[in-house]
Amino acid sequence: MSTTAPIRLGTRRSALAQAQSGHVAEALSAIAGRPVELVPIVSEGDTNRASLSEIGGTGIFANLLREALVAGKCDILVHSLKDLPTAMPPELVIAATPARVDARDVVITRDGTPLHELRTGSAIGTGAPRRIAQVRRRAPHAKVVDIRGNVDSRLARVESGDLDAVILAAAGLSRLGSESTLHREELGLAEWPTAPGQGALAVETTVDAPAELLAALAELEDEDTRLAITVERAILAGLDVGCQAPMAAHAVVSGDSVRVRAVVYEPNGEGRIGLDVTESLNRGYIRRNGSGNEANAADGADPMRTARDIGDSAAHRLLEQGAADFLPRE
Template identity: 60%
Template sequence: MTTGAIRLGTRRSALAMAQSGQFAAALERVAGRPVELVQIVSEGDTSRASLSQLGGTGVFATRLREALLAGECDLLVHSLKDLPTADAPGLLLAATPVRADARDVVLTRDGIPLAALAAGSRIGTGSPRRIAQVNRANADVSVHDLRGNVDSRMQRVRDGELDAIVLAAAGLSRLGADIDLRLEPQDLAAWPTAAGQGSLAVETRDDVDDELLAAIRSLDDPATRFAVTVERTILSGVEAGCHAPVGVHADVVDGRLSVRAAVYGARPGDEIVVDHDEAVGEEYIRPQGSGDGADSARRVVPERASAIGTVVAGRLLDRGASDLVSPSTTS
């Protein structure tokens, strides 16, 4: 039995450290070994350029994956929405823990809803998807690029530099931030978010030892894995990168999968929306045990989910989605 510390690679941002620390605590309980955080700096952490200029949010994952492959750490914890949809050679997505709130929230000083903000109000977001959704909620506001950590973003609203910002609810929850601004959560049916938003991705090398892999996989949530696999397959199927104007959300409730996928054009009304609903077999979403049979069952989950995602992506493409996805935003 291995007894040394498990090295968990993470970005150094407050949010990355918080969510990695929460997973580390859970892993310590099931593995019976200490877990230490290894801070890794990526280009996305040091550059002040916009995410679209850097090539999308996949820029955060590249350096971490290099460190994992080089043996600088034993596993990584990512925000799943930051991961490119293509598989990384030599690496394994070993677990997706129970998903947090997948919604976006609009933060303002006084609680005025986004749709009611005055013409010219300044809204902060750097995401093409969120820009499209903001413009559809209120075509009269002005959108400004937004970078920096969560607190610095909120400070721009407190200081009056911006009238509102758009953030992920999951990030605020994981940070446990002291929020003195007013929050307006956005309904996922009208405002589907990034593929994988609210979910963590635990990544290891594909030659990880069986004992550590079993401990990590015990923290996997099959229903979350099923839903986010559908979402990421849709994103990949329309050949859209992780920073493209595409919103998609899938959820499994009481044995039924519901999906909403939207691809946004430059103007309000210029979008394609596809809904999908079907029953999901219990074998795909129940927690698995241990042993070879369980490992086989885990491999089936993404295959079935991927098949559904491919169908939804095909419906989007049939309706012209590829014409709305700019090649410059793919990753």
């Protein structure tokens, strides 16, 4: 790759995908000193309008983009991390996880009525099995409408009165800079945890990408975000389900520890199995060397491996409590 040629960034064609890719492109261009051009690619998730709960979500937004990357049609990809399968193709690598933004879900309504206070029979739009189960727990008197479509089309259905509310990701609204007269209710992560990786992006490239490109991408990396999403995705992998399962996992890194909240829901919302734990990440341990003059990281300290182990352990604990009974097998 020429050191002056544009870096080709593959992205889905949706407004949200183009917006978040644009943010990465701007930051990467400043780091690399090279232009970054967007290469629109159609994914299966953009063309298949069936319900996510029917077609499954594993790879539906990523597979065709990855094929384009491997074929050399682009140099990097930007994904919403929550859409990525946990199994990585051997020829690809997540080269950067920029700092995560707001991971919460929000309820959008016309008049600001909280979700749990919406009148009986209110129509609430969402297509994600996790959100469907959460709505059925928070507002069992409401009617869930399984919807697909971009953010603007979902907001329009509330504005028109076709729906009384929709559930959206705060991160998507923020990245789009969406302006609307509709009301927002932010849902706290303690009571309403979200999908593994929600609010985070993944910048993906090939394992044999040029060293200068990998070095530039490395400067986009946020370690706390990487550690948190590593825990969350290890939980998802340990449960052996796709990213559209009725489960939530959110991790928050603080210094050398990480707090993990994970919940698996019964699809109808009646049952739930969860955990809330705080664990050490093994990244803050420092020991003196023999001279007593220099500080070095403790031998064998690997916070990323520790993060994977924490997530795997959390998944096993959920399964021991019976979570498998609530999960579809793929």
